[in-house]
Amino acid sequence: MMKKQIGYSLGASLYxxxxxxxxxxxxISSVKRLSAESVSLRxxxxxxxxxxxxxxxxxxxxxxxxxxxxxxxxxxxKIGRHIPVVRMGARAFAVSTQxxxxxxxxxxxxxxxxxxxxxxxxxxxxxxxxxxxxxxxYIVLDLYVVGRLTRYIEMASVLGARPLMRSRLALALARPAxxxxxxxTFAWTYCDLVVISLVGSGNQFYPGPLVSYLIRQSTIRxxxxxxxxxxxxxxxxxxxxxxxxxKRS
Amino acid sequence: xxLRLSALEVRRKRFHLGPVDLCVPSxxxxxxxxxxxxxKSTLLQTLAGLITPDAGRIFLDGNDITDVPPEDRPSTFCxxxxxxxxVFRVIDNLAFALVAKGMxxxxxxxxxxxxxxxxxxxxxxxxxxxxxxxxxEARRIALGRAFLKEDYRAAYLDEITSNLDGENKRAVAKxxxxxxxxxxxxxxxxxxxxxxxxxxxxxxxxxxxxxxxxVMKAGKLLEMDAPQEIYLNPKSLYTARLFGDVSVLDLDxxxxxxxxxxxxxxxxxxxxxVGVRPEDAVFYAAEAPDGAFSVASRLLRTWFVGSVTKVExxxxxxxxxxxxxxQTNFAPGTTGQISLSRLLFFRAGANR
Numbered sequence: 080m081m082k083k084q085i086g087y088s089l090g091a092s093l094y095x096x097x098x099x100x101x102x103x104x105x106x107i108s109s110v111k112r113l114s115a116e117s118v119s120l121r122x123x124x125x126x127x128x129x130x131x132x133x134x135x136x137x138x139x140x141x142x143x144x145x146x147x148x149x150x151x152x153x154x155x156x157k158i159g160r161h162i163p164v165v166r167m168g169a170r171a172f173a174v175s176t177q178x179x180x181x182x183x184x185x186x187x188x189x190x191x192x193x194x195x196x197x198x199x200x201x202x203x204x205x206x207x208x209x210x211x212x213x214x215x216x217y218i219v220l221d222l223y224v225v226g227r228l229t230r231y232i233e234m235a236s237v238l239g240a241r242p243l244m245r246s247r248l249a250l251a252l253a254r255p256a257x258x259x260x261x262x263x264t265f266a267w268t269y270c271d272l273v274v275i276s277l278v279g280s281g282n283q284f285y286p287g288p289l290v291s292y293l294i295r296q297s298t299i300r301x302x303x304x305x306x307x308x309x310x311x312x313x314x315x316x317x318x319x320x321x322x323x324x325x326k327r328s
Numbered sequence: 329x330x331l332r333l334s335a336l337e338v339r340r341k342r343f344h345l346g347p348v349d350l351c352v353p354s355x356x357x358x359x360x361x362x363x364x365x366x367x368k369s370t371l372l373q374t375l376a377g378l379i380t381p382d383a384g385r386i387f388l389d390g391n392d393i394t395d396v397p398p399e400d401r402p403s404t405f406c407x408x409x410x411x412x413x414x415v416f417r418v419i420d421n422l423a424f425a426l427v428a429k430g431m432x433x434x435x436x437x438x439x440x441x442x443x444x445x446x447x448x449x450x451x452x453x454x455x456x457x458x459x460x461x462x463x464x465e466a467r468r469i470a471l472g473r474a475f476l477k478e479d480y481r482a483a484y485l486d487e488i489t490s491n492l493d494g495e496n497k498r499a500v501a502k503x504x505x506x507x508x509x510x511x512x513x514x515x516x517x518x519x520x521x522x523x524x525x526x527x528x529x530x531x532x533x534x535x536x537x538x539x540x541x542x543v544m545k546a547g548k549l550l551e552m553d554a555p556q557e558i559y560l561n562p563k564s565l566y567t568a569r570l571f572g573d574v575s576v577l578d579l580d581x582x583x584x585x586x587x588x589x590x591x592x593x594x595x596x597x598x599x600x601x602v603g604v605r606p607e608d609a610v611f612y613a614a615e616a617p618d619g620a621f622s623v624a625s626r627l628l629r630t631w632f633v634g635s636v637t638k639v640e641x642x643x644x645x646x647x648x649x650x651x652x653x654x655q656t657n658f659a660p661g662t663t664g665q666i667s668l669s670r671l672l673f674f675r676a677g678a679n680r
Binding site for chain 2: 251253
């Protein structure tokens with residue numbers, strides 16, 4: 080039981096911490112880029128640029144969130160009969176942060192750069208809307224996968240399958256959804272980054288293929304990180320969340 | 329070997345199962361009937377270990393299995409959604425419980441292939457992907473997968489005949505009965521069809537085993553009895569109506585008719601509600617046969633249901649659903665008599 084709780088907590092923490100980690104990484108990237116371009120900075124940016132403060136702030140935020148969500152996960156197990164409520168609440172929180180992450184990053188960028196010009200170009204608007212539409216698609220996919228998996232895994236458990244065999248089955252069943260989530264997240268992150276770059280550049284659309292721009296800015300690593308994390312979290316979450324809890328409404 | 333439930337309760341926001349007290353002896357086929365939302369599936373899922381009860385205990389063979397995880401319970405489970413694992417072929421679905429038990433995968437496949445015929449699964453289907461099989465095949469494969477978990481002492485079957493065409497339904501029911509007769513386990517068979525529930529339980533009795541029918545309503549186990557008894561002497565109007573039409577005789581203010589009826593059909597219960605099934609009330613356009621208890625009636629409508637023609641008639645004790653000879657084609661308004669051969673009596677307060 081303890082192992083299951085720890086596993087569940089880790090999976091859930093990874094899942095829920097993701098949007099914040101993504102925001103943190105994007106902010107650091109923005110600040111780094113600013114630093115390289117020697118843009119004159121406001122005091123708040125100086126604080127953000129300070130390696131010590133930045134390191135402490137990011138680490139503390141991530142740690143705090145990890146602990147918070149681990150606690151939620153444990154609570155989730157403890158009050159099993161309210162699983163749907165807690166699960167939906169936690170997911171709603173994750174969705175809302177994912178919704179606002181591009182906005183927050185853009186705001187962070189604007190504050191850092193010191194101007195408030197926002198791009199309203201057509202490509203930015205289309206990509207921005209797409210960016211807002213993709214996280215719910217991802218969450219719907221996740222809900223579908225976990226909901227569907229739960230019944231399969233319950234069936235496996237009454238047929239005598241132990242947790243390891245059930246987890247392997249869950250991963251096999253979730254494979255198409257994991258690939259789907261990977262693609263969705265890639266597209267979503269790509270849109271986010273493009274929107275951020277457009278907003279940050281003050282209505283200036285970068286010439287040339289966007290991908291080459293992103294590579295040049297070393298953001299492809301972040302893109303990979305963004306895309307991989309939720310997929311891994313989905314797989315882990317699907318494998319762990321779908322285990323029979325013994326309590327169900 | 330006995331399955332015993334002691335004050336079993338599952339509480340949810342909008343649903344409350346129990347408290348259920350139940351004792352099912354070894355080798356019993358128990359058909360469970362009830363409307364949607366009665367708690368039949370919740371009961372089976374609780375017994376299978378998928379739902380933890382909020383109160384009460386479950387005993388199998390005298391052992392308390394309430395807190396035993398599903399994979400360690402000596403029971404098997406099959407449900408309406410066959411839930412075949414789509415990432416596996418049919419053979420691997422069948423062999424799943426054997427592999428889960430620790431058997432080598434190839435050995436498990438061999439054994440599953442040997443047993444496939446017992447579940448009416450053709451050999452050429454074994455290599456097909458589970459997603460590609462038909463509904464009837466999927467149900468038989470799901471049954472095979474459940475019953476290849478060999479060490480079960482109770483089988484929980486949740487609406488396994490639902491949403492199947494007539495032929496497949498009969499095949500699955502026959503297969504279930506054969507599997508029951510081959511084993512000495514307890515079978516709990518949830519279904520929505522009263523005729524099937526009665527048929528399965530009475531077939532078990534015919535084969536020298538125990539057969540019972542239980543009725544559930546709003547999370548409560550209303551009554552449980554042998555199939556004939558529950559049909560002929562239901563304790564409540566609800567149970568009676570679950571098995572078909574029952575007309576309630578309106579005897580209020582009809583002292584003379586009431587005393588005639590109770591003279592002809594002595595009631596074991598005082599202050600009771602009186603009902604009659606269509607097959608126990610036959611409409612005659614002329615006089616009813618001598619010796620039969622009859623009341624005057626006027627025909628309102630007729631409808632043909634295959635084995636008989638049903639009629640709705642107006643009588644001094646209210647409108648009744650009755651039967652008439654299959655070939656009859658009476659016009660509405662025809663007057664005649666209703667011959668009553670058997671009545672049902674329900675205790676006051678047990679009518680809903």
